[in-house]
Amino acid sequence: MNYWLMKSEPEAYSIVDLQQQSQTIWDGVRNYQARNFLRQMEEGDLAFFYHSNTNFPGIAGLMRVVKKDIADPSQFEPESKYYDPKSTSESPRWQTVVVEFIETFSNPILLSILKEKFSDEDLMLVRQGNRLSVMPVPEAVALKILAMKSHSLNNS
DNA sequence: GCCAACGTTGGC
C-alpha cells in the first residue's frame, strides 16, 4: 500500500465537495510526471487531500483510491478545458483514478507546519517551487502526518 | 498582483 498527496484548489474542488459526493474521478491532471504517479496508484492506496492556492494551504483530509487506470474522460470532450485532441480512445494519453472520501481533518495540517516538520527529502511538497499536483509520500512521512492529525488538538 | 520555479512549444 502506498501513500500519495493530491492537490486541488478548494475553489475548484475541495474536501467538502468530496465528502458530499463520497467519490470522485480525479480528472484534469495534464502533467506527465503527475500522470505517471497516477498510473502507479493501486486500489487501497491512501491519499492526502491538499488544498492549494488558498489563504491557508495544507492537508485538509484523507481519501482512498478505489479504482485505478481510468482514462480521464475530459480528454475526449472538446468543450472541456482539459480536452486533448491528440489523445485517442484506443490509446488514451491521460489516466487517472477514482478516489473515495475517508475523513476531513478537524485541524488541517498547514504547509507552514509541514515545512517545519519535514525536509525536502521527506516530502516533495515542501520543496520550494514544487508544482506537481500528484506526488508520492514516503510511508514514514505519511504515518507521521496521520499521527499529527490525531494529536493536533493536543499539540496546538 | 508579484514572481520564482518550473513545464511545454516550436523554430532552427
Add this chain to the structure above:
DNA sequence: GCCAACGTTGGC
C-alpha cells in the same frame, strides 16, 4: 537536440 519564448502553478 538546443534553447528562447511563453504558459502555468502556487505561495506569499
